[in-house]
Protein backbone atom coordinates (compact mmCIF):
# COMPACT_ATOMS: atom_id res chain seq x y z
CA UNK A 702 0.00 0.00 0.00
CA UNK A 703 1.03 3.59 -0.54
CA UNK A 704 1.47 5.82 2.47
CA UNK A 705 0.35 9.28 3.44
CA UNK A 706 -0.08 10.99 6.81
CA UNK A 707 -2.91 10.26 9.23
CA UNK A 708 -3.25 13.97 10.15
CA UNK A 709 -1.45 17.27 9.49
CA UNK A 710 1.82 18.19 11.20
CA UNK A 711 3.37 21.68 11.34
CA UNK A 712 6.74 23.24 12.14
CA UNK A 713 8.02 26.79 11.94
CA UNK A 714 11.26 28.74 11.94
CA UNK A 715 13.62 30.62 9.63
CA UNK A 716 15.21 29.18 6.51
CA UNK A 717 18.95 28.52 6.23
CA UNK A 718 19.77 30.49 3.11
CA UNK A 719 17.11 33.18 2.82
CA UNK A 720 16.70 33.68 6.59
CA UNK A 721 12.94 34.24 6.18
CA UNK A 722 10.34 32.82 8.64
CA UNK A 723 8.19 29.97 7.34
CA UNK A 724 5.47 27.73 8.71
CA UNK A 725 5.54 24.34 7.03
CA UNK A 726 2.57 21.98 7.31
CA UNK A 727 2.57 18.39 6.09
CA UNK A 728 -0.95 17.55 4.86
CA UNK A 729 -2.44 14.12 4.11
CA UNK A 730 -2.89 13.64 0.35
CA UNK A 731 -4.85 11.47 -2.04
CA UNK A 732 -3.35 8.31 -3.47
CA UNK A 733 -1.00 8.72 -6.45
CA UNK A 734 -0.50 12.45 -5.93
CA UNK A 735 3.14 12.04 -4.99
CA UNK A 736 5.07 14.62 -2.97
CA UNK A 737 3.88 18.16 -3.76
CA UNK A 738 4.88 21.53 -2.30
CA UNK A 739 2.28 24.31 -2.15
CA UNK A 740 3.07 27.99 -1.57
CA UNK A 741 0.13 29.08 0.58
CA UNK A 742 1.37 32.71 0.64
CA UNK A 743 1.06 33.11 -3.15
CA UNK A 744 -2.09 33.83 -5.17
CA UNK A 745 -3.70 30.65 -6.44
CA UNK A 746 -1.65 28.49 -4.04
CA UNK A 747 0.85 27.33 -6.68
CA UNK A 748 1.84 23.68 -6.48
CA UNK A 749 5.31 22.36 -7.25
CA UNK A 750 5.88 18.66 -7.65
CA UNK A 751 8.95 17.23 -5.94
CA UNK A 752 10.41 16.07 -9.21
CA UNK A 753 13.73 16.48 -10.96
CA UNK A 754 11.98 18.32 -13.82
CA UNK A 755 11.19 21.17 -11.39
CA UNK A 756 14.77 21.74 -10.18
CA UNK A 757 15.76 25.38 -10.69
CA UNK A 758 18.85 25.61 -8.50
CA UNK A 759 21.32 23.22 -6.93
CA UNK A 760 24.20 25.28 -5.55
CA UNK A 761 24.54 24.42 -1.85
CA UNK A 762 20.85 23.47 -1.68
CA UNK A 763 18.08 22.11 -3.88
CA UNK A 764 15.54 24.59 -5.22
CA UNK A 765 12.31 23.71 -7.05
CA UNK A 766 9.98 25.90 -9.12
CA UNK A 767 10.39 29.33 -10.58
CA UNK A 768 10.73 32.93 -9.41
CA UNK A 769 8.27 34.07 -6.75
CA UNK A 770 6.76 30.62 -6.41
CA UNK A 771 9.98 28.65 -5.86
CA UNK A 772 10.73 26.55 -2.80
CA UNK A 773 14.36 26.60 -1.67
CA UNK A 774 16.49 24.15 0.33
CA UNK A 775 13.96 21.32 0.30
CA UNK A 776 16.40 18.42 0.72
CA UNK A 777 16.03 17.81 4.47
CA UNK A 778 12.22 17.89 4.30
CA UNK A 779 12.27 15.46 1.38
CA UNK A 780 14.74 13.21 3.18
CA UNK A 781 12.39 12.94 6.18
CA UNK A 782 9.35 12.26 3.94
CA UNK A 783 11.05 9.51 1.94
CA UNK A 784 12.95 8.26 5.00
CA UNK A 785 9.53 7.43 6.49
CA UNK A 786 8.39 5.78 3.27
CA UNK A 787 5.68 8.39 2.55
CA UNK A 788 4.49 8.36 -1.08
CA UNK A 789 1.72 10.97 -1.08
CA UNK A 790 1.86 14.25 0.88
CA UNK A 791 1.21 17.94 0.33
CA UNK A 792 3.78 20.20 1.96
CA UNK A 793 2.25 23.64 2.57
CA UNK A 794 4.69 26.52 3.07
CA UNK A 795 3.83 30.16 3.80
CA UNK A 796 7.34 31.26 2.85
CA UNK A 797 10.04 30.43 0.29
CA UNK A 798 12.19 28.04 2.35
CA UNK A 799 11.45 25.39 5.00
CA UNK A 800 12.65 26.16 8.53
CA UNK A 801 16.20 24.92 9.05
CA UNK A 802 15.46 24.08 12.73
CA UNK A 803 18.54 22.24 14.06
CA UNK A 804 20.11 21.72 10.60
CA UNK A 805 19.09 18.06 10.38
CA UNK A 806 16.04 16.10 9.20
CA UNK A 807 15.19 14.92 12.73
CA UNK A 808 12.61 17.62 13.62
CA UNK A 809 10.69 16.87 10.39
CA UNK A 810 10.86 13.15 11.08
CA UNK A 811 9.58 13.70 14.64
CA UNK A 812 6.63 15.79 13.37
CA UNK A 813 5.77 13.14 10.77
CA UNK A 814 6.03 10.37 13.38
CA UNK A 815 3.73 12.27 15.75
CA UNK A 816 1.18 12.73 12.97
CA UNK A 817 1.28 9.01 12.15
CA UNK A 818 0.98 7.21 8.83
CA UNK A 819 -2.11 6.16 6.92
CA UNK A 820 -2.43 3.74 4.01
CA UNK A 821 -3.94 4.85 0.72
CA UNK A 822 -4.88 2.81 -2.33
CA UNK A 823 -2.33 1.54 -4.77
CA UNK A 824 1.22 0.29 -4.74
CA UNK A 825 4.25 2.57 -4.30
CA UNK A 826 6.13 3.59 -7.45
CA UNK A 827 9.67 2.22 -7.64
CA UNK A 828 12.59 3.29 -9.77
CA UNK A 829 14.78 0.31 -10.63
CA UNK A 830 17.93 0.39 -12.71
CA UNK A 831 18.27 -2.04 -15.59
CA UNK A 832 22.03 -1.54 -15.86
CA UNK A 833 24.84 0.26 -14.02
CA UNK A 834 25.18 4.02 -14.49
CA UNK A 835 28.24 6.19 -13.90
CA UNK A 836 28.25 9.96 -13.95
CA UNK A 837 30.86 12.58 -13.22
CA UNK A 838 29.80 16.10 -12.28
CA UNK A 839 32.75 18.32 -11.42
CA UNK A 840 34.42 16.76 -8.36
CA UNK A 841 31.46 14.42 -7.76
CA UNK A 842 31.49 10.86 -9.09
CA UNK A 843 28.51 8.53 -8.86
CA UNK A 844 28.12 4.90 -9.73
CA UNK A 845 24.70 3.31 -9.46
CA UNK A 846 23.97 -0.40 -9.70
CA UNK A 847 20.73 -2.36 -9.75
CA UNK A 848 19.75 -3.46 -6.23
CA UNK A 849 16.70 -4.68 -4.33
CA UNK A 850 16.63 -1.58 -2.09
CA UNK A 851 18.39 1.72 -1.62
CA UNK A 852 21.99 1.34 -0.51
CA UNK A 853 24.24 4.36 -0.21
CA UNK A 854 28.01 4.19 -0.08
CA UNK A 855 29.17 7.76 0.44
CA UNK A 856 32.67 9.19 0.63
CA UNK A 857 33.53 12.81 1.36
CA UNK A 858 36.88 14.54 1.59
CA UNK A 859 37.53 17.97 3.06
CA UNK A 860 40.95 19.42 3.86
CA UNK A 861 40.06 19.97 7.51
CA UNK A 862 41.68 18.17 10.46
CA UNK A 863 38.30 17.17 11.93
CA UNK A 864 36.80 15.90 8.67
CA UNK A 865 39.43 14.60 6.24
CA UNK A 866 38.20 11.56 4.32
CA UNK A 867 35.05 9.87 5.66
CA UNK A 868 33.30 6.88 4.09
CA UNK A 869 30.16 5.18 5.24
CA UNK A 870 27.77 2.64 3.81
CA UNK A 871 24.07 2.57 4.67
CA UNK A 872 21.19 0.34 3.67
CA UNK A 873 18.45 2.94 3.81
CA UNK A 874 15.42 1.64 5.71
CA UNK A 875 13.00 3.54 7.92
CA UNK A 876 14.92 2.30 10.95
CA UNK A 877 18.40 3.13 9.68
CA UNK A 878 17.29 6.51 8.35
CA UNK A 879 15.90 7.45 11.77
CA UNK A 880 18.82 6.14 13.82
CA UNK A 881 21.86 6.67 11.57
CA UNK A 882 21.08 9.60 9.24
CA UNK A 883 18.21 11.85 10.30
CA UNK A 884 20.04 13.60 13.15
CA UNK A 885 23.15 14.53 11.17
CA UNK A 886 23.35 18.32 10.80
CA UNK A 887 24.42 20.51 7.93
CA UNK A 888 27.89 22.02 8.21
CA UNK A 889 29.84 24.97 6.95
CA UNK A 890 33.13 26.77 7.22
CA UNK A 891 33.75 30.24 8.62
CA UNK A 892 36.12 31.03 5.74
CA UNK A 893 33.25 30.58 3.24
CA UNK A 894 30.78 32.83 5.03
CA UNK A 895 31.53 36.08 3.20
CA UNK A 896 31.49 34.50 -0.27
CA UNK A 897 28.21 32.66 0.39
CA UNK A 898 26.52 35.74 1.92
CA UNK A 899 27.60 37.74 -1.15
CA UNK A 900 25.59 35.22 -3.23
CA UNK A 901 22.55 35.69 -0.98
CA UNK A 902 23.06 32.33 0.74
CA UNK A 903 23.26 31.25 4.43
CA UNK A 904 21.50 34.40 5.71
CA UNK A 905 19.74 32.28 8.35
CA UNK A 906 22.77 30.20 9.43
CA UNK A 907 23.89 30.24 13.05
CA UNK A 908 25.77 28.13 15.57
CA UNK A 909 22.36 26.64 16.55
CA UNK A 910 21.40 25.29 13.14
CA UNK A 911 24.66 24.10 11.63
CA UNK A 912 27.99 22.55 12.55
CA UNK A 913 30.31 25.52 12.04
CA UNK A 914 34.04 25.01 11.61
CA UNK A 915 36.97 27.41 11.53
CA UNK A 916 40.34 26.32 10.13
CA UNK A 917 41.11 23.92 12.97
CA UNK A 918 38.13 23.53 15.27
CA UNK A 919 34.35 23.30 15.67
CA UNK A 920 32.67 26.46 17.01
CA UNK A 921 29.19 25.02 17.49
CA UNK A 922 29.66 22.48 20.28
CA UNK A 923 29.97 18.70 20.23
CA UNK A 924 29.33 16.60 17.15
CA UNK A 925 26.53 14.02 17.30
CA UNK A 926 28.89 11.48 15.70
CA UNK A 927 32.58 11.83 14.77
CA UNK A 928 31.50 11.19 11.17
CA UNK A 929 28.38 13.40 11.32
CA UNK A 930 29.63 15.09 8.12
CA UNK A 931 29.41 12.04 5.87
CA UNK A 932 26.12 11.05 7.48
CA UNK A 933 24.71 14.45 6.62
CA UNK A 934 25.81 14.14 3.00
CA UNK A 935 24.13 10.71 2.85
CA UNK A 936 20.94 12.27 4.28
CA UNK A 937 21.09 15.00 1.62
CA UNK A 938 21.38 12.24 -1.02
CA UNK A 939 18.23 10.55 0.33
CA UNK A 940 16.40 13.89 0.03
CA UNK A 941 17.61 14.67 -3.47
CA UNK A 942 16.81 11.12 -4.64
CA UNK A 943 13.16 11.80 -3.71
CA UNK A 944 13.12 13.93 -6.86
CA UNK A 945 13.04 10.70 -8.87
CA UNK A 946 9.30 10.76 -8.05
CA UNK A 947 9.51 7.14 -6.93
CA UNK A 948 11.26 5.02 -4.33
CA UNK A 949 14.76 4.43 -5.71
CA UNK A 950 16.07 0.87 -5.52
CA UNK A 951 19.77 0.96 -6.34
CA UNK A 952 23.19 0.69 -4.80
CA UNK A 953 24.70 4.14 -5.20
CA UNK A 954 28.38 4.77 -4.66
CA UNK A 955 28.82 8.53 -4.30
CA UNK A 956 32.23 10.13 -4.08
CA UNK A 957 32.07 13.77 -2.96
CA UNK A 958 28.34 14.03 -3.60
CA UNK A 959 26.76 17.43 -4.27
CA UNK A 960 23.15 18.53 -4.70
CA UNK A 961 23.82 19.19 -8.39
CA UNK A 962 25.47 15.81 -8.84
CA UNK A 963 22.67 13.86 -7.18
CA UNK A 964 20.04 15.75 -9.17
CA UNK A 965 21.96 14.94 -12.37
CA UNK A 966 22.09 11.27 -11.40
Ligand SMILES: [Zn+2]
Nearest residue numbers: 776887933937
Ligand atom coordinates in the same frame (compact mmCIF):
# COMPACT_ATOMS: atom_id res chain seq x y z
ZN1 LIG B 1 21.88 19.19 3.94
